Amino acid sequence: MRTIDDLDVAGRRVLVRSDLNVPLADGKITDDGRIRASVPTIKALRDRGARVVVCAHLGRPKGEVKPEFSLAPVAARLGELLGTDVRFASDVVGDSARAAAEGLADGEVALLENLRFEPGETSKDDAERGAFADRLAALAHLYVGDGFGAVHRRHASVYDVPRRLPHAAGGLIAAEVDVLKRLTEDVARPYAVVLGGSKVSDKLGVIDNLLGKADRILVGGGMVFTFLAAQGHEVGKSLLERDQLDTVRGYLRRAEESGVEIVLPVDVVAATAFAADAEHSVVAADAIPADRLGLDIGPESGKLFAAKLAGAGTVFWNGPMGVFEMEPYAHGTRAVAQGLIDSGAFTVVGGGDSAAAVRRLGFDEGAFSHISTGGGASLEYLEGKTLPGLKALED
Numbered sequence: 036m037r038t039i040d041d042l043d044v045a046g047r048r049v050l051v052r053s054d055l056n057v058p059l060a061d062g063k064i065t066d067d068g069r070i071r072a073s074v075p076t077i078k079a080l081r082d083r084g085a086r087v088v089v090c091a092h093l094g095r096p097k098g099e100v101k102p103e104f105s106l107a108p109v110a111a112r113l114g115e116l117l118g119t120d121v122r123f124a125s126d127v128v129g130d131s132a133r134a135a136a137e138g139l140a141d142g143e144v145a146l147l148e149n150l151r152f153e154p155g156e157t158s159k160d161d162a163e164r165g166a167f168a169d170r171l172a173a174l175a176h177l178y179v180g181d182g183f184g185a186v187h188r189r190h191a192s193v194y195d196v197p198r199r200l201p202h203a204a205g206g207l208i209a210a211e212v213d214v215l216k217r218l219t220e221d222v223a224r225p226y227a228v229v230l231g232g233s234k235v236s237d238k239l240g241v242i243d244n245l246l247g248k249a250d251r252i253l254v255g256g257g258m259v260f261t262f263l264a265a266q267g268h269e270v271g272k273s274l275l276e277r278d279q280l281d282t283v284r285g286y287l288r289r290a291e292e293s294g295v296e297i298v299l300p301v302d303v304v305a306a307t308a309f310a311a312d313a314e315h316s317v318v319a320a321d322a323i324p325a326d327r328l329g330l331d332i333g334p335e336s337g338k339l340f341a342a343k344l345a346g347a348g349t350v351f352w353n354g355p356m357g358v359f360e361m362e363p364y365a366h367g368t369r370a371v372a373q374g375l376i377d378s379g380a381f382t383v384v385g386g387g388d389s390a391a392a393v394r395r396l397g398f399d400e401g402a403f404s405h406i407s408t409g410g411g412a413s414l415e416y417l418e419g420k421t422l423p424g425l426k427a428l429e430d
């Protein structure tokens with residue numbers, strides 16, 4: 036992959052695709068890790084006299100303009116971190132975007148509004164995506180891919196634009212790939228993978244591939260209820276992928292045949308509602324009341340998961356064990372984070388919310404071998420899949 040050193044950027048408009056998908060609460064950024072991780076590449080380009088047009092997504096507004104998904108707060112934070120004004124365009128490829136891009140002087144930075152306000156960004160239709168990519172590419176002379184967290188998406192800004200402009204990989208993508216390579220080439224065993232979070236339908240499939248790679252898979256977070264239901268247990272109102280039950284039964288069978296241990300929680304924190312002040316209690320994982328939903332793994336499971344990580348050679352973790360944003364459901368995530376630290380293994384934590392959880396719960400980032408900005412992206416990389424955003428940069 037070419038790096039930005041291979042591009043002559045001085046005086047030219049460079050479209051940088053970053054991953055600025057940060058958690059927000061009441062319009063305020065609750066963790067700016069992904070913005071900070073994006074700064075070095077933008078700064079390097081400014082220092083070389085580039086006119087930097089940054090583009091990124093926030094959440095999943097599904098092709099509609101939804102003000103709560105505006106990148107405006109991110110533009111302000113990015114400006115603070117860069118120590119310069121960031122011009123914010125109020126659209127993605129419209130008049131405001133063109134004016135912002137064309138008005139840049141050397142070393143200046145603009146940020147476009149949320150890419151996913153435009154249906155073309157995520158369209159599965161090549162022509163629709165291509166038409167949007169044409170408009171996005173027209174804003175710049177060169178393209179730098181740096182949004183590692185989104186490289187697994189075949190989206191216009193990730194996959195189609197680099198096929199239209201001279202391009203290179205930014206420093207973040209290069210650094211992430213360097214570390215993750217270690218986990219695919221010469222992994223120190225036993226190799227444990229911990230999965231949780233809420234993007235269940237997105238991430239259940241990775242288990243299929245990991246069954247041939249990991250020695251042990253620990254499942255928590257929203258992911259776990261499809262497993263418990265597949266075993267015939269009641270999961271109440273918990274997150275559940277009903278159409279995946281047979282698939283999950285297949286994973287459990289294959290794991291047993293191939294000697295891969297799938298570790299499930301033995302207890303769960305079950306609440307009456309998705310709220311911090313809802314009534315909640317610890318129940319056995321096979322006895323979740325029908326009117327409750329599981330929002331964290333229980334204390335015994337926290338101990339069990341930590342014990343299963345002890346002595347591992349490598350641990351990769353994506354997805355919080357519970358709704359850590361609410362203190363009553365943060366214990367499981369805390370226990371697993373501590374378990375990684377105590378394991379003595381080479382430890383990688385991946386994902387926007389997973390990395391945010393580690394910081395928010397007060398852990399020292401340096402206690403982990405690597406904190407990756409990519410959750411789904413890291414998982415797909417570890418599966419050995421071809422990632423559209425990396426492929427486009429290599430071509």
Ligand SMILES: Nc1ncnc2c1ncn2[C@@H]1O[C@H](COP(=O)(O)OP(=O)(O)OP(=O)(O)O)[C@@H](O)[C@H]1O
Binds near residue numbers: 232233330354385387
């Ligand atoms: N039992 C649960 N029920 C509902 N939501 C849950 C549960 N456990 C965890 N979560 C939620 O999962 C979210 C994070 O999931 P997600 O899969 O997005 O992880 P991530 O680390 O951000 O990875 P990525 O970078 O791929 O998005 C958190 O906001 C957390 O509240």
Ligand SMILES: O=C(O)[C@H](O)COP(=O)(O)O
Binds near residue numbers: 054094411412
């Ligand atoms: O949070 C992430 O993993 C990336 O920003 C990609 O977001 P997505 O899962 O909504 O495509």
